[in-house]
């Protein structure tokens with residue numbers, strides 16, 4: 001049995017999670033970073049507190065803070081219930097329990113919401129959706145990150161979408177990192193190999209790296225690619 005979601009859930013992660021998910025070094029944190037599909041993550045505001053300005057893009061940013069909170073609360077009980085019902089699918093070294101996972105997602109949401117209006121005005125939260133990152137210049141970012149959207153929702157978004165989305169991320173950034181490589185059913189996304197082939201045949205350097213973060217059992221790999 002695995003977690004089933006009808007649509008993409010607005011769950012957000014912290015800076016500490018992003019650091020583990022993407023193997024972000026101190027040097028990486030100083031780069032010009034684009035967060036694609038950042039949703040209600042507290043990554044952006046926590047980076048700001050460290051003096052780093054991140055640009056986050058998400059279709060969700062067309063909504064008000066209240067609407068985003070409502071979307072979160074509409075699904076959180078069901079998701080945590082599904083997690084509790086599938087104990088074999090999860091590793092608790094980071095979050096320690098389903099209830100703490102929920103508390104950590106609520107903490108990220110609260111931090112995000114407090115920063116949201118100011119961040120929108122400052123252009124740190126911008127409406128945008130893959131596969132077209134409209135209004136962004138070629139190679140205008142050092143690093144583009146995509147956490148818990150591409151590959152994870154492979155049932156909802158097809159191979160063509162993934163290929164186009166990842167090429168678009170590499171149009172606007174010198175390097176990209178994507179996590180996880182698993183779907184919601186915990187299978188490795190069938191699109192990973194097609195993406196790697198497409199990237200190699202287009203002359204990009206590409207690889208898969210093991211990372212410290214693992215919540216979905218077996219979900220501890222990140223795909224990176226960069227202009228050579």
Ligand SMILES: C[S@@+](CC[C@H](N)C(=O)[O-])C[C@H]1O[C@@H](n2cnc3c(N)ncnc32)[C@H](O)[C@@H]1O
Pocket residue numbers: 008009010011012013014036037038039040041057058059060128129130131146147148149
């Ligand atoms: C599970 S959340 C992950 C949020 C954040 N990246 C994190 O890991 O904490 C997935 C996010 O993908 C966003 N999303 C949905 N469709 C998208 C698209 N076409 N392009 C970019 N992001 C999208 C959703 O709005 C949602 O905020």
